[in-house]
Every structure is written in structure tokens, then in C-alpha cells.
Amino acid sequence: xxxxxxxxxxxxxxxIQTSRAIIVMTLLFIVGFAxxxxxxxxxxxxxxxxxxxxxxxxxxxxxxxxxxxxxIANACxxxxxxxxxxxxxxxxxxxxxxxxxxxxxxxxxxxxASRPPKQKEINDAKEKGVALWxxxxxxxxxxxxxxxxxxxxxxxxxxxxxxIFAGIxxxxxxxDPSLPDEPIYVVVREPGSGTRGTFEEYVMEPYGYDVTDxxxxxxxxxxxxxxxxxxxxxxxxVGLGFVTSKMVVVALAExxxxxxxxxxxxxxxxxxxxxxxxxxxxxxxxxxxxxxxxRFIDFILSPEGQEIVEExxxxxxxxxxxxx
Amino acid sequence: xxxxxxxxxxxxxxxxxxxxxILLLMLLFVVMEGSLAFTRLGTQLILGQMWKTNSDLxxxxxxxxxxLMVVSGALLISIPLGICTSIFIAEILxxxxxxxxxxxxxxxxxxxxxxxxxxxVTFLAPLIASIFGLQSxxxxxxxxxxxxxxxxxxxxxxxxxxxxxxxxEYKEAALALGxxxxxxxxxxxxxxxxxxxxxxxxxxxxxxxxxxxxxLMVAGNVAMVPTPPWNYLAPVYPVxxxxxxxxxxxxxxxxxxxALFGLGLILFIITFAVNTIAxxxxxxxxxxxxxxx
Amino acid sequence: MxxxxxxxxxxxxxxxxxxxxxxxxxxILSLLLTGIGTVRWELFTMSALRGGMLEMIVGTIYxxxxxxxVAGPIGVLAAIYLVEYAPSGGLTRIIDQAINNLxxxxxxxxxxxGYTFFCRHLGxxxxxxxxxxxxxxxxxxxxxxxxxxxLRMxxxSFREAALALGxxxxxxxxxTILPAAAPGVVTSVILGMARVAGETAAIxxxxxxxxxxxxxxxxxxxxxxxxxxxxxxxxxxxxxxxxVFGITLVLFMIVTSLSLSAILLRSYYRLRQPWLxxxx
Numbered sequence: 023x024x025x026x027x028x029x030x031x032x033x034x035x036x037x038i039q040t041s042r043a044i045i046v047m048t049l050l051f052i053v054g055f056a057x058x059x060x061x062x063x064x065x066x067x068x069x070x071x072x073x074x075x076x077x078x079x080x081x082x083x084x085x086x087x088x089x090x091x092x093x094i095a096n097a098c099x100x101x102x103x104x105x106x107x108x109x110x111x112x113x114x115x116x117x118x119x120x121x122x123x124x125x126x127x128x129x130x131x132x133x134x135a136s137r138p139p140k141q142k143e144i145n146d147a148k149e150k151g152v153a154l155w156x157x158x159x160x161x162x163x164x165x166x167x168x169x170x171x172x173x174x175x176x177x178x179x180x181x182x183x184x185x186i187f188a189g190i191x192x193x194x195x196x197x198d199p200s201l202p203d204e205p206i207y208v209v210v211r212e213p214g215s216g217t218r219g220t221f222e223e224y225v226m227e228p229y230g231y232d233v234t235d236x237x238x239x240x241x242x243x244x245x246x247x248x249x250x251x252x253x254x255x256x257x258x259x260v261g262l263g264f265v266t267s268k269m270v271v272v273a274l275a276e277x278x279x280x281x282x283x284x285x286x287x288x289x290x291x292x293x294x295x296x297x298x299x300x301x302x303x304x305x306x307x308x309x310x311x312x313x314x315x316x317r318f319i320d321f322i323l324s325p326e327g328q329e330i331v332e333e334x335x336x337x338x339x340x341x342x343x344x345x346x
Numbered sequence: 347x348x349x350x351x352x353x354x355x356x357x358x359x360x361x362x363x364x365x366x367x368i369l370l371l372m373l374l375f376v377v378m379e380g381s382l383a384f385t386r387l388g389t390q391l392i393l394g395q396m397w398k399t400n401s402d403l404x405x406x407x408x409x410x411x412x413x414l415m416v417v418s419g420a421l422l423i424s425i426p427l428g429i430c431t432s433i434f435i436a437e438i439l440x441x442x443x444x445x446x447x448x449x450x451x452x453x454x455x456x457x458x459x460x461x462x463x464x465x466x467v468t469f470l471a472p473l474i475a476s477i478f479g480l481q482s483x484x485x486x487x488x489x490x491x492x493x494x495x496x497x498x499x500x501x502x503x504x505x506x507x508x509x510x511x512x513x514x515e516y517k518e519a520a521l522a523l524g525x526x527x528x529x530x531x532x533x534x535x536x537x538x539x540x541x542x543x544x545x546x547x548x549x550x551x552x553x554x555x556x557x558x559x560x561x562l563m564v565a566g567n568v569a570m571v572p573t574p575p576w577n578y579l580a581p582v583y584p585v586x587x588x589x590x591x592x593x594x595x596x597x598x599x600x601x602x603x604x605a606l607f608g609l610g611l612i613l614f615i616i617t618f619a620v621n622t623i624a625x626x627x628x629x630x631x632x633x634x635x636x637x638x639x
Numbered sequence: 640m641x642x643x644x645x646x647x648x649x650x651x652x653x654x655x656x657x658x659x660x661x662x663x664x665x666x667i668l669s670l671l672l673t674g675i676g677t678v679r680w681e682l683f684t685m686s687a688l689r690g691g692m693l694e695m696i697v698g699t700i701y702x703x704x705x706x707x708x709v710a711g712p713i714g715v716l717a718a719i720y721l722v723e724y725a726p727s728g729g730l731t732r733i734i735d736q737a738i739n740n741l742x743x744x745x746x747x748x749x750x751x752x753g754y755t756f757f758c759r760h761l762g763x764x765x766x767x768x769x770x771x772x773x774x775x776x777x778x779x780x781x782x783x784x785x786x787x788x789x790l791r792m793x794x795x796s797f798r799e800a801a802l803a804l805g806x807x808x809x810x811x812x813x814x815t816i817l818p819a820a821a822p823g824v825v826t827s828v829i830l831g832m833a834r835v836a837g838e839t840a841a842i843x844x845x846x847x848x849x850x851x852x853x854x855x856x857x858x859x860x861x862x863x864x865x866x867x868x869x870x871x872x873x874x875x876x877x878x879x880x881x882x883v884f885g886i887t888l889v890l891f892m893i894v895t896s897l898s899l900s901a902i903l904l905r906s907y908y909r910l911r912q913p914w915l916x917x918x919x
Contacts (some may be wrong), residue, residue: 082852089875096850096876099689103852112851112861114765115875129764146597205425213399213602214595222400232400238484238581239567241591244877252472253482264877288435354809355724360718362725365783368739368776372744372752379755430656438650439657447661449902454664455669456894458837458866461887464873465670468880495663502660528646533808549743556745559870586747586840593751593844598759607755610748617743625736 071099081314082100082110087121087134088216089242090261091301091335094160095134098322101330109314118216125306127149133304134245136162136216136261137223144231155308158300159322161337163262163285164221165297166272171254173201176272177282183274184225186257189234194255202255209249209258210237217243221259224297262290291340301336355449370380376611382604390526391608397569397583399592404605408571411611412486412582419490419578420497425547427494428501432543435502436509437531448506455499463563466492471564480577484566487578492560504549508542509535541627548624552617555586562587585609671891674884681888687850687863692889694854698862699893701854703832704840705771706778711828713775714782719826721783722790723798723812742780746840749776754844768858770846775843778831785827789820822908829901836894839866864889 026142085095092115099111116124121133122143127150139147139154148156166183168176172194178186185191187208195202210233211218226233240246250258251268265271273282276296285337289295303322309315321327328338383391387404394405435447470491471483512535520530566581569588573580589606596603659859685691718740725731753773763769793816801811847867855862869886872878 067546072861084848090874092871099850103688110852111580112848114848114861115594117595119597123595123597205481212591212595214592232398235396235398235570236568238482239569239583239591241562242875242877245563245874247877248467249482252475255481326830355720358720358724361713362715362720362734364717365741365779366734368779369737369741369744371756372748375752375755375760376748379751427659428655430653431660434650434653438653445906447657449898450664451660452898453891453895454660454667456833456837456891457667458839458869458887458890460839460866460870460873461671461883464880464883465667469670476825485674495667496661498660507800526646528649545887552743552745556743556747556840558745558747563874586745589747590720590840590843591643607751610745610751613745614748617745618740621740621743622736625739 074085075312078312078314078317079106079108082112083131083315083318084112084129085132085134085303086114086116086124086130087304088118088136088301090100090118090136090162090215090217090263091134091159091303093263094101094301094322094331094336095303097330097334098318098327101326102318102321111314111318117212117214117327118219119214121216121304122154124274125304126152127155128152128306131305131309132319135302135304137299139303139304140219152306153308155305157303157305157319157323158339159303159319159327160301160331161290161298161339163290163295163298163337164217164224164259164299165262165265165285166257166259166274167265167269168257168272169207169250169254170268170270171202172257172270175269176270176276178272179275179278179280180225181229181277183272184231185231187226187233187237188231189236190231204255207256208234208237208254209246209253209256210239211246211259212239212241217259217261220297220299230284261335287337290337356521373611373614376607376614380604380607380611382599382601383608386601387605387608391605392612395571397588398488399602402601404601404608406605406609406612408569409570409583409585409588409609411575412565413555413584413586413613415486415572415578415582416489416493416565416584417551419486420554421547421551423490423494423548424497424501428498428546428550429505429543432496432505432509433531433535436506437527437535447589448503451499451502452623454495455503459496459557459559460473460563462496462558466560466564480579482566482581484564484581485579486565486572486582489561489565489582490512490578491562491585493554493557493605496557496560500553501546501550504546505543508539508546511542512538544627545624548620551620555613555617558586558590567591585613646796662771671884671888674742674886674888676879677882677885678888682885688852692865692868692886693865694851695865695868695886696889696893697854699836699865699890701767702770702846702864705767705826705837705858706774706835708834709771709775710778710782710822710831714779714831715786715824716791716826717779717806718786719812722787723808723816734849738780738783741776742784746777746838749773750841750843750845752776753841758845763859765844765846765848765861766859767846767855767862769819770842770862770864771858773841773845774835774838777835777838778828781834782824782827782829785830786820786824789827790816792823793819793832798845811883812900819912822912826904829897829904833897833901836897837866837890839870842867843870 035188065211093112099113103109103111116303118135118137121135122139124130125133126143126147138156144154182197186197186206187210191197191205193205195203237250240249243260246258246260247264247266250256251266271285273284274296275282282291285295290298305315309319332338383404391404391406392410393407394403395407396405397409432575435444439447466488471488473483474480474485474488475483500582516534517530520534525533561584565584565587567583567587568581569583572582589610592602593606596606682692683696685693687694716851722735750773753769757763757769757772758765797815797819798811801815806814842864846862847864848861849871851863865886869883872886873883
């Protein structure tokens with residue numbers, strides 16, 4: 023062996039060392055890297071996720087349903103999206119019926135409803151294997167309203183109202199001789215309306231009445247409001263947020279002999295008023311904790327969201343003292 | 347239908363027949379979705395007098411009657427108005443004013459129907475209520491008025507085109523024979539444009555019967571035939587308004603959903619019949635087109 | 640001469656309806672102008688999330704452009720077929736009638752079909768794409784008829800000259816007639832867009848939502864549009880008249896600029912194409 027060979031062997035020995043080192047380091051790196059995943063799978067079900075869940079910040083959800091709830095959802099969605107850029111909340115109307123059917127079919131993430139589900143919708147959900155989670159977000163009342171020409175004040179029982187809407191009474195003097203002898207102009211909502219559904223549940227169904235053919239159909243709360251404000255001797259029903267000073271609100275009694283209750287804030291919040299109701303958001307599964315749907319529902323239930331509810335003319339949920 | 351020899355011609359043919367295909371598809375789907383209603387209700391959908399969604403009763407007669415009532419009212423108003431206007435614009439108005447005035451009238455057509463409805467509810471309905479001493483101005487008459495305004499540009503536009511399509515040689519010939527302007531209009535131009543004017547009326551009919559949003563807001567929406575049946579000062583419930591209001595929540599596949607599609611099919615058939623009749627009449631008078639002299 | 644005064648009387652009578660039409664238009668315009676106060680520059684630049692109309696305006700434009708992209712080519716090709724190739728006979732008559740009928744289909748029926756076919760059957764859901772297809776159906780007859788007219792106006796000598804020079808039929812058409820008819824075709828597409836810009840019933844179930852963040856990133860997302868927004872504002876939200884008229888003015892501006900450009904195009908090309916002026 024001469025010097026050259028030794029040098030060669032040394033150099034090759036050195037390069038073997040280096041390449042071995044590289045290989046070992048790479049292997050270590052790979053093992054270390056992979057072990058991160060491995061430990062994740064091993065322990066993830068037991069450990070708390072310690073990085074902040076940011077997925078919801080770029081998520082998008084869709085909402086559809088009741089036109090009564092629509093102004094609330096619209097305003098809250100805008101406020102929420104402005105607060106958290108990157109989130110996307112799509113809101114559209116269509117009626118409580120549509121809200122339920124689209125949630126059940128999975129077309130939207132959240133539905134809006136101004137009434138609890140009908141039996142048909144509950145059956146439908148069962149058939150499709152989904153649940154219906156209801157989140158009350160506001161308190162509302164279906165107010166029976168008349169044009170001031172009928173009288174300055176009006177007190178009726180639920181059944182009397184039912185008879186009016188069923189066409190059993192056709193003139194105001196039939197209801198009470200002190201009222202004007204004029205034909206009653208009955209205004210109702212379209213069949214898919216949650217407001218209509220709630221109204222009929224309390225005023226028509228218990229007595230087996232059906233809405234008269236002579237009823238004038240309107241597509242929304244504002245449309246009913248305009249009609250009642252401008253049509254003498256008219257009667258209709260609107261959500262609390264749509265009552266104006268140009269109409270007279272009827273005080274209702276559940277039955278003959280019971281006191282007539284006016285839909286004031288206290289009476290609605292205490293459910294003394296016969297047609298008090300919650301407004302709901304509906305989902306078909308419980309929203310995942312931390313998801314956008316979850317956070318949006320939380321937002322509406324938060325003080326900020328409830329302020330928006332009040333701005334739109336409805337009542338905050340009873341856990342907030344009425345009037346605060 | 348034989349295949350065209352050249353591929354290009356075939357492609358062109360496909361594009362042209364696209365309209366036929368789409369029309370057939372439309373018919374197919376509307377019939378499909380409406381079939382439940384037809385099998386369950388039969389002629390009740392068209393002849394039944396009661397439309398009660400709560401009780402699953404879908405008698406569409408008052409609705410169809412309402413649509414036809416409102417459309418005939420609209421045409422009664424807009425046809426005289428529109429045809430006179432188009433004659434005036436095409437023949438009497440100075441040449442320079444023609445295009446601007448035509449454009450102005452066409453702009454009326456570009457206003458979305460919901461605005462017409464809004465104007466109707468906010469301004470027209472109260473006016474009519476006070477003029478006729480009605481409880482409410484939401485009547486068939488109001489709807490007819492609003493529809494007439496909406497249909498005017500169509501009638502004026504298409505009639506106007508027909509009148510200007512009369513070859514200038516005919517007019518020159520009449521003038522050479524010593525006819526006055528009015529005589530020319532009455533004896534030469536009008537007879538020749540008759541078919542085109544009829545076409546414009548049919549087009550107007552189609553637009554009027556299909557109008558949804560505007561009538562939804564002003565027609566009153568009561569599912570009953572007025573008493574007496576020619577009482578335009580009573581509310582009516584046109585088919586298009588019902589479809590628009592109930593479609594959103596009708597559960598897919600339900601009887602309600604199907605009944606709405608059934609009503610849509612009836613509208614479809616009515617417009618189809620009207621268009622076909624118009625087509626037949628137009629074809630009998632080909633003189634409206636250019637003739638080489 | 641009594642004949643002449645008689646004529647004047649008749650003309651005066653005929654003029655009244657036209658005056659009524661103009662008056663109606665002026666009345667409506669004055670109503671719309673009461674909303675001018677709400678039309679500020681910010682309306683065009685601010686997002687809907689901040690009270691502006693940016694997404695609705697762009698959304699409307701998206702809808703119109705897409706519908707035109709679908710209806711334009713199909714319409715022109717169909718018109719070429721009808722004018723240049725179609726033999727007179729049963730099938731051609733059927734096609735012709737179908738186009739007339741398509742023009743007459745009530746917009747709500749087109750909306751119903753669009754919903755059940757494009758949204759449900761083809762699975763597009765409530766989306767921009769479904770809106771394109773549905774609106775294209777409404778634009779198609781206008782484009783076909785307008786293109787037909789433009790094609791028919793081109794003197795036959797153009798085609799004959801090209802054929803005499805040995806071109807194939809299609810080459811003759813594409814190189815001489817089509818370019819000559821192009822302005823008329825473009826005009827009819829623009830007029831088609833103007834016609835469907837204010838359309839509500841067709842997009843009611845097929846493509847629109849009230850509020851969402853931003854514009855659709857894919858054609859399979861829903862879109863915000865001016866006419867739909869107007870509809871919801873008036874019917875479901877009960878917005879005040881001023882705001883409503885303000886939004887209408889914006890829509891009006893869009894449609895007017897479309898119609899104006901069509902008219903300008905027409906007049907411009909009328910100068911450049913002398914054969915167009917021979918019409919009575």
C-alpha cells in the first residue's frame with residue numbers, strides 16, 4: 023500500500039462517513055417528521071387540540087326560510103361578515119316551509135322558521151334520517167291588526183277572530199252591533215308563511231275553521247302592513263316588528279270570559295298574549311362546535327345579536343330582562 | 347329529419363333546432379312535474395272553483411279566469427293606444443324624432459316588473475280606490491292598467507317595425523296616384539301591416555299573461571271569480587301570482603307542487619295556442635315582406 | 640280644402656295616444672327620479688355588506704354576459720341556418736314556430752323549467768350557471784330574430800360574388816355575409832341583454848340570494864342581482880320608496896346604456912353600410 027492508496031481510502035472513507043451521516047440524518051428527519059403524525063393519530067382522540075381552530079374563518083354557510091326572520095338573519099349576517107372577513111354567509115327568503123324542507127334535504131345549512139315544525143315536516147325528517155334542532159333566537163307575537171276605521175280599540179276572542187277569517191262573519195256589525203255596518207276586508211298570507219301557520223294554529227285549527235275564499239292573499243309582512251294601513255275595514259295579521267301607528271292592534275282573549283290581552287312587551291315575554299311565539303333557526307344536525315354555523319348562532323344569541331333583533335322590531339329572548 | 351351532408355350545415359341545423367328541442371324539453375318537464383296533479387285531480391285543476399291549499403283542494407278555474415280577465419283588460423287598453431302610437435311615429439312624426447321617441451318608449455320596457463308593481467300599489471291603487479269609491483284599489487282593473495303600460499312598448503315596437511317594413515314603392519305609388527297621407531295610411535299601409543300588428547298583439551298577450559311580479563302586487567289576490575264576472579273593480583288572483591307565491595315553499599313532489607306546475611302547463615298551452623293561431627294568420631298574408639319590383 | 644283639415648284632425652287624434660305614452664313614461668321617470676337622492680357614488684363601489692350595491696351590479700352584469708355568451712353563438716348559428724340553408728318546408732316551419740313560441744313562453748314558466756331542469760335535474764342548484772342558461776332561453780328568440788334580419792339585409796350580391804370566386808357555401812357566408820351582418824347581430828344581442836336585465840321571475844328560484852359575501856367564485860354559486868334585490872326589498876323587507884327607486888335608477892342606467900350602445904351601433908353602421916338605408 024502506498025500513500026496514494028491511503029489517501030484514497032481515507033477520502034473514500036471520509037466520503038462514506040459523510041454519506042452515512044447524511045443517510046442517518048435523513049432517516050432521523052423522516053422518522054421525526056413522521057412521528058409527529060403518528061403521535062397525532064395515537065393521541066389525538068385523547069388530547070386537546072392546542073392550535074386555534076381557524077377553519078371557520080373561511081367557511082361558508084347558507085341560510086333560507088321565513089320572511090319574518092329574514093330581516094334579522096340578513097342584518098346579523100352582514101354584521102357578522104363585517105366582523106370576521108373571510109366568512110361567507112348566504113341568506114335568502116322563501117318562507118318557513120321552504121326553510122324546513124331545505125334544511126331537511128340538506129340544501130342549506132340553517133333554516134329560518136317563524137313556527138315549530140309541522141307533523142309532516144317531522145315525518146319527512148325522520149324518513150330522511152335527520153333530526154331537527156330548533157334554536158329560538160327571538161321572541162315575536164302574531165298581532166291581529168285592523169284599519170282604524172273599524173274602531174279605535176278592539177277586543178276579540180280567538181274564536182271570534184277565527185270566525186272573521188273563516189267568513190262566518192262578513193260584516194263588522196255581525197261581530198258587534200256597535201261596529202260599522204261594512205263588509206270585512208280579510209287579508210291573509212301565502213300558504214307557506216310561518217306567520218300564517220302560527221296564526222291558524224291558534225285561531226282556526228282549534229275550531230275547525232278554514233280560511234274564507236274571499237280572503238286577499240299577500241306575500242309578506244310589509245305587504246300586509248301596507249294593505250291594512252290603506253284599506254278601510256280591513257283585518258289581517260303581522261309579526262310584532264311590522265305594527266305601525268296607522269293600524270289598531272286587537273286585544274285577544276283565549277276564550278269568552280278570559281281577560282283581553284294586548285301584545286305589549288311584558289305580555290309577550292310572559293306568554294300571556296295568546297299568540298306569542300319564538301322565532302327559530304333550524305338545523306338538521308347539531309352544528310359542530312367551533313364551526314361557522316355554531317359561531318353564527320352564538321352570535322345571534324349574544325348581546326350584540328340580540329340588539330339587532332330588537333332593532334328589527336322583535337323582542338330579545340326572555341333571558342334578557344324585557345326592555346333592557 | 348335526414349342528416350345534412352356537410353358537418354357545418356349539420357351544426358347550424360342543430361343550433362336552429364335547439365329552440366324546438368328546448369320547447370319540447372320544457373313541455374316534457376312541466377308535464378312530468380304536473381302529472382301528479384293531473385292524475386289525482388283531473389279536470390278539477392282547470393274547472394274546480396275552490397283553491398284551498400290547507401285542504402289540498404286545487405281548483406284553478408278562478409285563477410285562470412283571473413289571468414284571462416287581466417290580460418284582456420290590458421290588451422283592450424294597450425292595443426288602440428299602441429297601434430295609434432306606432433302609426434303616428436312611423437308615418438306622421440318627423441323623421442328625426444322617430445328614433446328618439448321609439449327609444450323612449452322602449453325604455454319603458456326595461457323597467458323591472460317589480461317597480462311597476464310598486465308604482466301600482468303605492469300610487470295607482472289608492473287613486474283608483476278614491477275615484478271609484480272602493481274599499482281597496484287592488485283590483486283586476488288596476489292590474490290591467492299596469493299590464494297595459496308594460497305591454498305598450500312591445501306593441502308599439504313590433505307594429506312600428508311592420509309599418510316601416512312596408513316597401514316604400516307602395517307608398518310612392520299611392521302618392522303618385524294622388525292619395526293624401528291619411529288615405530295612404532288607411533288604404534295601403536294598414537292592410538299590409540295587419541299581420542305584423544296582429545303578431546305584435548300576440549306577443550303582447552304572451553308578455554301580459556306571463557307577467558308575475560306586477561300582478562302579484564296589485565291584483566288583489568282573491569281566489570274567486572268576481573261577481574258579476576265582468577266586474578273589473580273586484581280583486582282577482584292570476585295564475586302567475588299563485589305560482590310565484592306558493593312555489594317557494596311547496597315541497598317538491600307534493601300535490602301542491604304538482605298543481606302549480608299544472609297551472610304553469612295550462613299557461614304554456616294557452617300561449618302556445620295563441621302563438622300558433624297568430625302564426626297561421628300571419629302566414630296567410632306574406633305581402634308584408636319585401637317584394638322586389 | 641276640407642280634406643286637408645280633415646286629415647289634420649285625424650292626425651291630431653292619432654297623436655293623442657302617443658302623447659299619452661310619452662306622459663306615462665315621463666310620470667314613471669319622475670317617480671324614479673325621486674330616488675336620485677339615494678344614488679351616490681358609493682353605491683357603485685361599496686360592497687353590499689357596507690350598504691353598497693357593488694355585488695348586485697356586478698352580479699347582474701355577470702348574469703347578462705353569461706347569458707349572452709350562451710344565447711349569442713347558438714342564436715347566430717341558428718339564424719344563419721334559417722336564412723342561408725333552410726329549405727322551405729315542414730321542418731323549417733316547425734323551427735320557425737318554435738322560436739315564436741319560445742318568445743311567448745311566460746317568464747314564470749321558464750323560471751319553473753329552469754328550476755326543475757337546470758337546478759334539480761342537472762344538479763346545478765341555485766347558481767350563476769343556472770341563471771345563465773335560464774336567461775339565455777329568454778334571450779334566444781330576440782337574438783335569432785335580430786340576427787335573421789341583419790343577415791337578410793345583406794345584399795345577395797355579396798354571397799354571389801364570393802361563390803362566383805369559387806368559395807364553398809360556408810366560406811362565402813363566413814367571409815362576406817357574416818362580417819357585414821355582424822353589427823346587426825351584436826345589436827340584437829345587446830337588445831336581448833337589455834330585455835332580460837330587469838327580469839325577475841326567471842331568476843327568482845334559479846340563481847339568486849339576498850345576501851352573501853362577495854361575488855360567486857365559480858358559476859355553481861348563487862349570485863346577487865339588482866332585480867332580485869329589488870323584489871326582496873319591496874316585497875319581503877318593505878323598504879322605503881326612495882331607496883327602492885334609487886336601486887331602480889341604477890338598474891335603469893345599466894339598461895339604458897345597453898340600449899343606447901345598441902342604437903349608436905345601429906346608426907353608426909347604417910352609415911357604413913349603404914344597403915341598410917334602402918328600407919322604407
